[in-house]
Amino acid sequence: MSTILLLSASVYFFIIRYSFSDFYKRLEIRGVVTAKAELDQEEASAAVLQEVREMHLEKLPEEKEYFYEITPGKTFDNEAAALRIPLSFFDDLIQNGEATFQSGNTFYAGIKYQGKKGLYAVIVSADNYYNYHHLTYLRNIFFVGIVAASLFSLSIAFVFSRQVLNPVKEITDRVKEISSRNLHLRLESKRVNDEIGELETTFNNMLDRLETAFETQNNFISNASHELSTPLTTIIGEADVTLSKERSTQEYVESLNVIVKEAERLEKITKSLLFLAQTGFTGTSQKYDKVRVDQLIWDVKSTIDKLNPKNKVQLNLSLMPEDPTKLKIRGNEQLLLLALTNIVNNACKYSNNQVVTLSIGTLEDKVIIIVKDSGIGIPANELKYIYDPFFRASNTKEYEGYGIGLPLTRNIVRLHAGEISVTSKVNQGTVVQLTFPIGNYSIG
Amino acid sequence: MEAVQSVQIGSVNVVFLHCVYLPNSILDLLFFSKKELIKRLVTPAFEDACKVIRSKYASKINSLRIEIFTGFTHSAFENFLAGNKIDEVFAPKGYQLQLPKNSFDPMPFINRSGLPITQVTWKHVGDTPEKNQLAELFLI
Structure with a gap:
């Protein structure tokens, strides 16, 4: 102009x-x-x-x-x-x-x-x-020309800004509508390849995560109270029935046994919940020291042998690095053992003690632990909920468990700045991949 | 894949070979870049797998790289072999290459080159959960 x-x-x-x-x-x-x-x-x-x-x-x-x-x-x-x-x-x-x-x-x-x-x-x-x-004449030409050119450029600018900014405005309007009550709403993605489309996809992905987190929050209390009340109900019912009339000593012993069993289960749940809560906070009083991953998986193997003598865990050390310093990570051995045992135990449990492979390998600065089973797997649409406390996949009805192990494991992995990823196919098995940064300890 | 390395004594240079036809249009040729092409072809899982193998055979593998061959003729391939100082070829046996667009199978060239060829048995994995993941390497 x-x-x-x-x-x-x-x-x-x-x-x-x-x-x-x-x-x-x-x-x-x-x-x-x-x-x-x-x-x-x-x-x-x-x-x-x-x-x-x-x-x-x-x-x-x-x-x-x-x-x-x-x-x-x-x-x-x-x-x-x-x-x-x-x-x-x-x-x-x-x-x-x-x-x-x-x-x-x-x-x-x-x-x-x-x-x-x-x-x-x-x-x-x-x-x-x-x-x-x-x-x-020249002056008139210039005057008219300037006015015409400015009108033209103004209108072009107007049309362009409408074209460019309209989608953004649409997104803004749509996102404004979404609140905690209607998190299921999504942006309609009409465009695929441009930046606006990318923005929409990003928004939608964020909403997915938000929704999952929200559901987790909502489900946690109901699941927790349900899990805690089931043994309690059993205990109360058992006691009530037993007290309703005079019983023989044999019957008292039986019902007390039931009560003890249920109380133990209750204790287990409470303990693991407590543990989950503890590992959920960072900076609690865990001691960190160097941990050798190969040592760790041998310990896991022996722990599993104690817990479940029928297991068929195979260690695959074929990709162990030559350099032992690459196997040392910084962490708390107890917690890591707990996390890994959890995963391996799950692998044995959901594959009915079929072969479970436990392998380790290293990248330049990471240690990778892979646990593979050939068990029942996890349905694809439930994969995103597996870290929710008390969540149990729909095909796990006949297996015992509370759904606390995996969230606990994830908390522990996170404490160690690691990553956990689970891939699974129903009835073919599950692969869990744990990645930990190496601790840069020198030999010795 | 690991079988390849376990036979070796001393240090080796490993070259992964991929063959493509050069693009036909002059513009594509102008912007043709080996680095970009390799970057597009390689998945993160493959990269990680290479790192795992490197740390596993740290003393045996001197270098590990990916090369692109774009020639048509056999002498071009001979040149390529000489240029990269290739003295032995390992090829997957019974593995159907899943070739992307514009890529071709180098086996005819390799068979004619007269280099010793070792066929590596390739366990065919079905539709397992670890397919195309890093974990696949650990479970071969």
Whole structure:
């Protein structure tokens, strides 16, 4: 916009300058020719000059010539008054040999002419008709052009900003609608490849995670109270039934056994819950020290052997690195053992003691532990809930468990700045991959 | 894959070979970059697997890299072998290469090259959960 304005203004300005000086030049030429013809009064040459003038010099509108003889000491007061031009014009003329003056649309050009009869001031005046009209025309063109161009660019800018900003506005409106009560709403992704589409997908993914987290929160209390109340109900029911009439010692022993069993289960749940809560906070009083991962998995193997003598855990050390420093991670051995035992135990449990492979390997700065079983797997749509406390996949009805192990494991892995990823196919097995950063301990 | 390394004594340079046809359009040729192509072909899991193998055979593997061969003729392939100082080829046996667009199978070239070829048995894994994951390497 301003560029157009600047350009137009400068073009206009320079055209004016040029056309003025051009016009003065034309006036001066006329002055010279006329002076030669009129003042020198040589009949022959005057006639020739007159002819040349008629032929080659176009008559300017309102063209007038004036001749004044210059004698030393003469002032041009009267002439100036008669022509209505300032006296400075004459002074200029006498001093510099030429002078120009413009009054409205009439232009004056004067020259000093040394004729045969003396020194003359020749003044030619004319209306700069073309100049005037051309300039007005040019000015109008510029004016209209600028207005049209600005209107055009404004409308283009308007359309473009509408085009670009509309989707953003749509997203804003849509996101505003989403609150904690309707987290299931999603942005409709019409576009696929552009940045706006990416933004929508990102928003939707974030909403997915938010929704999952929300559901976890909501489910936790109901699940926890349910898990805790089931054994309690059993205990109360058992006691009630037993107390309803006189029983034999045998019956009392039986029912007390049931009560003890249920109470133990209750204790187990409470303990693991407590543990979960503890590992959920960082910076509690765990001691961190170097842990050798190969040692760790041997310990896991022996722990599992104690817990479940029928297990078929196989250790795969074929990808162990040559450099033992790469196997050392920083961590709390007890917690890591607990986490890994949990996973391996789950693998044995849900595969009905089929073969479970436990392998380790290292990247440049990470240790990877992989646990693979060929068990019942986890349905794909339930994979995202497996870290929720008390969540149990729909195909685990016939297996005992509370759904606390995996969340606990994840908390422990997180405490060690590690990652856990689970891939699974129903009835084909599950692969759990744990990644820990190596601890940069030197040998020894 | 590990069988390849376990036979070796001393240090080796491992080169993974991938063959592609060069693009036909002049613009694509202008912007053709080996680095970009490899970056597009390699999955993070493959990269991680390479790292695992490298740390496993740290003293045996001198270098491990991926090369692109774009030639048509057999002499071009001979040149490629000489340039990369290849003296032995290991090829997966019974593995159907899943070739992306514009890629081709180098086996005809390799068979004609006269280099010793070791066929590595490739256990065909079905639709397992670890398919194309890093874990696949551990469970071969």
